[in-house]
Amino acid sequence: MGSLPVTPQVNGVIVDPRNPKNVFAAGPAGIFQSSDGGLTWDARANGLTPATFAALTLNPQEPDTLFAMTREGVLYRSDDSARNWQAVKTNSP
Numbered sequence: 001m002g003s004l005p006v007t008p009q010v011n012g013v014i015v016d017p018r019n020p021k022n023v024f025a026a027g028p029a030g031i032f033q034s035s036d037g038g039l040t041w042d043a044r045a046n047g048l049t050p051a052t053f054a055a056l057t058l059n060p061q062e063p064d065t066l067f068a069m070t071r072e073g074v075l076y077r078s079d080d081s082a083r084n085w086q087a088v089k090t091n092s093p
Contacts (some may be wrong), residue, residue, distance in 0.1 A: 012056030016081075018061050024082055026053035026068055033082050047085035048076060 008029045016022035021037040024044075031053060032041040051070035059065040068076045068085070074088040 011052075011054050012068075014056050014058050014066065015059070017060065018063055022081075023057060023087075024058075024066065026056035028052040031056070031068055031082060031085075043058075044082040046083060047078075047087075049074075049087075 008023050009029075011028075012024075012026040013027060014024040016024075021035060023034045023038050025032045025034075025041070030048065030050070031044045033044050034041045048068075051074065053068050054071045055069040057067050059067075064079060064081045066078045066082055068078075070076075073089075074087055076085045077088045078085045
């Protein structure tokens with residue numbers, strides 16, 4: 001198990017409505033998941049490029065689907081509880 005960076009800035013926190021011990025956090029260090037209510041954390045970066053994540057949300061009808069937005073305007077989507085990510089919108093023309 002890992003942990004959040006020593007001086008984490010968190011820009012978004014999501015709690016899985018089906019299991020309150022399953023928590024996601026996003027910020028300048030990336031996206032992290034805790035399955036024990038925040039005691040330990042693991043980075044969830046598969047498919048992400050290094051960025052500052054400004055927002056994080058999930059689909060309340062399908063809680064395995066999460067969305068993360070970077071400050072640069074890139075929207076990422078995960079359909080498997082943050083295990084894998086794909087860019088769905090970029091800020092480029």
